[in-house]
Amino acid sequence: MAELKSVKTTVKENTQPQNDKRDSIIQEDKEIVFQSKNFNLWYGDNHALQDINLTFHENDINAIIGPSGCGKSTFVKSLNRMTELVPIVRTEGEIQFRGDDIFNSGMSVEELRTRVGMVFQKPNPFPKSIYDNVAYGPRVHGIKKKSILDEVVEKSLRSASIWDEVKDRLNDNAYGLSGGQQQRICIARALAVEPEVILMDEPTSALDPISTTKIEDLMQELKKDYSIIIVTHNMQQAARVSDRTSFFYQGYVVESDDTNVIFENPSDKRTEDYVSGRFG
Amino acid sequence: MSNNKIRDQIVKNTRNKSNVFEKIIPVILILITLVSVLATIGILVTLITESLEFFSRVPITEFLTSATWQPYVGDGEWGIWALIMGTLKIVIIAVIIAVPIGLGAAIYLSEYATEKVRRIIKPILEVLAGIPTVVYGFFAINFVNPILQSIYSGFGLYNAVSAGIVVGIMIIPMIASLSEDAMSSVPASMREGSLGMGATRLETTIRVVIPAAFSGIIASFVLAISRAIGETMIVSIAAGSTPNASFDVTEPLQTMTGFIVQITSGDAAFGTNLYYSLFAVGMALFVMTLLMNIIAAWFTNRYKEDY
Amino acid sequence: MTLIDKDVIAKKRPGRQSRNQILKWLFFLCTMFGLAVLILLIADTLMDGWDRLNMDFLTNFNSSRAENAGFFGAIIGSLWLMLVTAPVAIILSVGTALYLEEYAPKNKITDFIKINISNLAGVPSVVFGLLGLAMFVRALALGNSVLAAGLTLALMILPVIVVSAQEAIRAVPESVREASVGMGATKWQTVSRIILPAAIPGIITGIILALSRAIGETAPLVVIGVPTTLLVTPTSVLDSFQAMPMQIYSWVKMPAEEFQYIAAAGIIVLLVILLLMNSVAIFIRNKFSKRY
Numbered sequence: 001m002a003e004l005k006s007v008k009t010t011v012k013e014n015t016q017p018q019n020d021k022r023d024s025i026i027q028e029d030k031e032i033v034f035q036s037k038n039f040n041l042w043y044g045d046n047h048a049l050q051d052i053n054l055t056f057h058e059n060d061i062n063a064i065i066g067p068s069g070c071g072k073s074t075f076v077k078s079l080n081r082m083t084e085l086v087p088i089v090r091t092e093g094e095i096q097f098r099g100d101d102i103f104n105s106g107m108s109v110e111e112l113r114t115r116v117g118m119v120f121q122k123p124n125p126f127p128k129s130i131y132d133n134v135a136y137g138p139r140v141h142g143i144k145k146k147s148i149l150d151e152v153v154e155k156s157l158r159s160a161s162i163w164d165e166v167k168d169r170l171n172d173n174a175y176g177l178s179g180g181q182q183q184r185i186c187i188a189r190a191l192a193v194e195p196e197v198i199l200m201d202e203p204t205s206a207l208d209p210i211s212t213t214k215i216e217d218l219m220q221e222l223k224k225d226y227s228i229i230i231v232t233h234n235m236q237q238a239a240r241v242s243d244r245t246s247f248f249y250q251g252y253v254v255e256s257d258d259t260n261v262i263f264e265n266p267s268d269k270r271t272e273d274y275v276s277g278r279f280g
Numbered sequence: 281m282s283n284n285k286i287r288d289q290i291v292k293n294t295r296n297k298s299n300v301f302e303k304i305i306p307v308i309l310i311l312i313t314l315v316s317v318l319a320t321i322g323i324l325v326t327l328i329t330e331s332l333e334f335f336s337r338v339p340i341t342e343f344l345t346s347a348t349w350q351p352y353v354g355d356g357e358w359g360i361w362a363l364i365m366g367t368l369k370i371v372i373i374a375v376i377i378a379v380p381i382g383l384g385a386a387i388y389l390s391e392y393a394t395e396k397v398r399r400i401i402k403p404i405l406e407v408l409a410g411i412p413t414v415v416y417g418f419f420a421i422n423f424v425n426p427i428l429q430s431i432y433s434g435f436g437l438y439n440a441v442s443a444g445i446v447v448g449i450m451i452i453p454m455i456a457s458l459s460e461d462a463m464s465s466v467p468a469s470m471r472e473g474s475l476g477m478g479a480t481r482l483e484t485t486i487r488v489v490i491p492a493a494f495s496g497i498i499a500s501f502v503l504a505i506s507r508a509i510g511e512t513m514i515v516s517i518a519a520g521s522t523p524n525a526s527f528d529v530t531e532p533l534q535t536m537t538g539f540i541v542q543i544t545s546g547d548a549a550f551g552t553n554l555y556y557s558l559f560a561v562g563m564a565l566f567v568m569t570l571l572m573n574i575i576a577a578w579f580t581n582r583y584k585e586d587y
Numbered sequence: 588m589t590l591i592d593k594d595v596i597a598k599k600r601p602g603r604q605s606r607n608q609i610l611k612w613l614f615f616l617c618t619m620f621g622l623a624v625l626i627l628l629i630a631d632t633l634m635d636g637w638d639r640l641n642m643d644f645l646t647n648f649n650s651s652r653a654e655n656a657g658f659f660g661a662i663i664g665s666l667w668l669m670l671v672t673a674p675v676a677i678i679l680s681v682g683t684a685l686y687l688e689e690y691a692p693k694n695k696i697t698d699f700i701k702i703n704i705s706n707l708a709g710v711p712s713v714v715f716g717l718l719g720l721a722m723f724v725r726a727l728a729l730g731n732s733v734l735a736a737g738l739t740l741a742l743m744i745l746p747v748i749v750v751s752a753q754e755a756i757r758a759v760p761e762s763v764r765e766a767s768v769g770m771g772a773t774k775w776q777t778v779s780r781i782i783l784p785a786a787i788p789g790i791i792t793g794i795i796l797a798l799s800r801a802i803g804e805t806a807p808l809v810v811i812g813v814p815t816t817l818l819v820t821p822t823s824v825l826d827s828f829q830a831m832p833m834q835i836y837s838w839v840k841m842p843a844e845e846f847q848y849i850a851a852a853g854i855i856v857l858l859v860i861l862l863l864m865n866s867v868a869i870f871i872r873n874k875f876s877k878r879y
Contacts, residue, residue, distance in 0.1 A: 080769065082765065082768070082769055085765070085768065087692075087693065108294065108295070108297075109771075110294050110297070110771040110772070110773055111291060111294045111295060111771065112771070113768070113769055113770060113771035114290055114291065114294050114770065114771035115291065115771075117769075117770065118769040118770075120762060120765060120766060120769070122762055124760070124762035124763050124765065124766045125763075125766075126763055126766065126767070126781055126785075127763070127784075127785050128784075136767070136770065136772075136780070137290075137770045137771070137772075138286065138290065139780075140767075140770070140771070140772040140773075140776045140780065141290040141293050141294055141771065142290075142293035142297070143286070143289065143290065143293070148286070152286055186766065189766070189770070190770065192286075193286070193287070193290050193770060193771070194286045194287035194290065195287075196287075294771060297773075299773070301773075301775050302773050302774060302775050305775050305778075306686070306690045308682070309682050309683075309685055309686035309690055310686060310690075312678070312679055312682030312683055312686065313682065313683045313686045313687065313691075313700060315679050315683070315745075316679070316683055316700065316703060316704050316707060316745055316746070316749070317700060317703055319707060319718070319742045319745065320703050320706070320707055322718055322722055323710065323714060323715075323717075323718045326717060326718050326721040326722060327714075327717065330721060380617070381617045381620050382617075383617075384613060384614045384616075384617025384618070385614070385617040385618040385620070385621065387614045387617075388611070388614035388615050388617060388618045389618060391614075392611050392614060392615070393618070401618055401622075403869060404621060404622050404625065405621055406865075407625065407862075407865060408621050408624065408625055410796070410799060410800065410803075410861060410865060411625075411628070411803070411858070411861075412803025412804065412805065412832055412857065412861070413803075413805065413806075414803070414805040414832045414835050414836050414839070414854075415628070415632070415803070415835075415854050415857070415858065416628075417836070417839060418632070418835070418839050418847075418850055418851070418854060419628050419631065419632075421839065422631065422635065422847055422851075423627065423628070423631045449621075449624050452620070452621055453621065456618075456621070480603050480604060480606070480607035481607055481611070482603075482606060482607040482610050482611070483603065483607075503709070506709055509711070510710075510711025510712070510713065510714070511711075512711065512712065512713045512805075512806035513805045513806055513832075513836065516806075516809075516836075517836070517839050517840065537711065537713050537806070540713050540716070540717070540810060541713065541806060541809050541810070544716070544720070544809055544810045544811075544812060545809050545812075550725070558717060558720075559717060559721070562713070562714050562717045565711060565713070565714060566710065566711075566714050569709055569710065569711055569714075570706060570709070570710075572709075573705075573706055573709035574706075577702075577705065
């Protein structure tokens with residue numbers, strides 16, 4: 001118990017200044033999308049996220065890595081306030097989305113979640129047709145015209161690189177597709193409302209290697225138009241796809257830097273141990 | 281730029297969205313939900329006020345202690361034990377029939393039957409459970425009772441045995457399916473532990489599965505008893521309408537439910553002792569079944585906590 | 588030293604195995620008992636009632652003379668009854684299930700409502716009849732009308748539908764809910780466009796099974812005082828009416844033997860209707876199960 005405590009305090013001491021300094025030096029040419037300031041989160045009495053200070057820029061793929069239970073999923077779900085679905089969650093601190101605090105700026109949670117799309121761990125299409133899945137977002141946001149919907153559906157499916165596979169069976173139930181196809185439908189569904197950021201919570205953890213490659217390639221395409229924040233437990237994936245990587249450990253950010261720095265020349269011993277596979 | 285057309289429109293729509301629906305719907309749903317609470321309050325208020333009126337006319341001590349129920353003689357004699365004894369006779373016979381058969385069926389379905397057999401049998405049990413009780417009543421008086429009479433001529437047209445047997449048949453599906461649920465929720469690993477040591481299915485069932493599912497099985501018995509206490513049409517048709525506290529199962533009798541039906545299908549003029557007695561008997565019935573249901577819920581929670 | 592004598596164990600084994608076999612057959616017989624009763628019951632009813640089952644029986648009103656007695660008034664009356672019971676029960680119970688599963692906060696009041704509903708499910712139907720008699724027939728002065736009986740039955744089957752609707756709603760995976768909410772859909776949009784459509788087959792199955800219980804229910808109708816010899820069908824929900832189970836009960840209670848055959852004919856009609864309702868329910872359940 002005593003040991004655990006001492007680890008936590010050291011982490012706390014050397015996280016905060018490090019992130020901010022590096023971010024401001026390297027990334028000053030790109031616009032900031034998300035910035036968290038001393039963000040804390042509790043599940044009941046469990047202090048799951050502690051003083052998180054992170055910045056995410058436009059057109060970057062940001063990877064968040066760390067061992068199970070380190071808070072990486074919780075953090076990403078905080079960015080579009082999905083954590084609020086759990087009644088016992090309590091937060092402190094700020095998360096700014098394009099300069100506005102998402103908790104206090106008067107932006108409705110619906111608007112936030114429209115502008116910040118999310119792709120989940122397991123493919124979770126609705127029990128509806130492929131077309132209705134993709135058109136769901138535009139429809140709930142009041143777009144009813146068939147011609148516009150048709151256009152949005154095709155464009156989103158194309159962006160998600162699945163148009164060719166499903167264009168002849170748009171009215172089939174999405175549950176008839178393979179897991180990898182379902183996940184790309186879910187990505188298309190998220191793209192249909194043209195979000196500014198896409199959050200991905202371990203999007204390939206339930207998929208086979210071939211589907212995983214397809215999704216990773218897709219992310220490189222999407223990066224041109226969107227900022228992507230991806231949680232992954234797969235370090236190779238983070239190394240392959242991301243520009244920036246943040247390492248979470250026991251609810252803290254240990255280190256956040258350019259991906260090649262994190263993987264080749266980390267400044268913290270624990271980051272090095274983790275990326276080299278010594279624990280986690 | 282075409283990229284942002286949809287985005288802009290959606291964000292605009294989202295900002296202009298009126299949230300009237302979001303606020304009104306929960307309120308409507310709460311109001312709807314409260315109806316079920318009102319129903320309970322309605323039942324309680326009805327039973328209590330009308331029973332109190334009854335007890336202002338008839339001493340409650342007589343009601344609770346006497347075993348003579350003769351509403352038509354003079355001012356009437358109101359000892360509910362005559363009716364409770366009738367209910368008890370029916371319940372005991374029903375339990376003797378339903379517990380072994382229901383439990384046996386549950387054991388077969390949970391421990392021996394293949395998935396295919398289970399898929400055929402369970403809907404049959406559901407159909408059996410869905411047969412209207414008035415049909416069971418017809419069956420009791422036109423099929424079961426003639427057989428009883430041919431076996432032993434002492435059985436009258438109305439008696440406890442024919443009604444009791446058929447009430448038992450009616451509650452078999454309940455015992456079978458609830459007990460089967462309880463046994464099925466015993467983890468397979470526990471069975472494997474016993475079977476893996478060379479125990480037979482039977483030994484595994486008796487020594488491992490049934491003890492593990494015990495509270496669930498007991499809960500199914502108690503719920504079935506509660507259903508038997510409240511069963512109305514079978515006893516109204518096949519058990520007769522003669523309240524008595526004897527133990528003779530060949531004689532006609534009257535249960536609490538049977539009394540309510542007899543009085544309401546004739547005329548219980550509003551404001552008479554007879555009218556209010558309906559609610560006093562209803563109150564007794566309500567309390568007894570509620571008690572059974574609470575006991576059953578307690579047992580059910582116990583087995584649900586275990587797994 | 589050997590603590591276990593292998594020979595003794597081996598000698599006992601055949602006995603244990605045959606005990607297992609014998610009991611297995613006994614348990615099987617218990618299971619088949621239900622089926623046997625079902626067959627006997629149906630055969631007995633068919634033998635008694637088949638001859639009386641003809642167009643006259645279906646189109647005549649009831650009569651005090653057995654040869655003229657018909658089921659028409661009762662069939663139409665039961666339909667009227669369902670016309671009141673079904674919508675009231677569906678709105679009340681689906682609304683309640685939606686509230687409990689999707690909106691209710693986790694607190695003592697919600698727990699109380701849930702316990703209350705499960706206790707309501709255990710209240711004998713004859714007690715619901717007493718509620719109907721005191722509340723609807725007398726206090727609200729609805730008399731022995733379709734409305735009074737329909738409301739009584741709706742309250743009686745309410746807990747049954749609530750529980751099955753709750754199960755159907757709960758079966759919609761959390762991940763699908765998250766997907767909808769995560770796109771910025773509001774609570775009600777998620778409920779009305781995703782959850783309800785996905786849960787509707789389960790809900791409909793529950794509704795049909797509950798209605799088939801209501802249509803065969805007799806005791807509350809007796810207590811409310813539903814008549815058995817009317818020569819008209821209702822023209823509004825405030826009229827009095829006849830009902831199938833009630834009619835059957837009154838025939839079964841008749842001392843003259845011919846009425847037993849008419850009762851059997853009535854039972855056949857009732858059972859056919861129930862069989863149809865159950866088949867539809869089972870069809871819907873099988874067709875739409877295993878979606879996730």
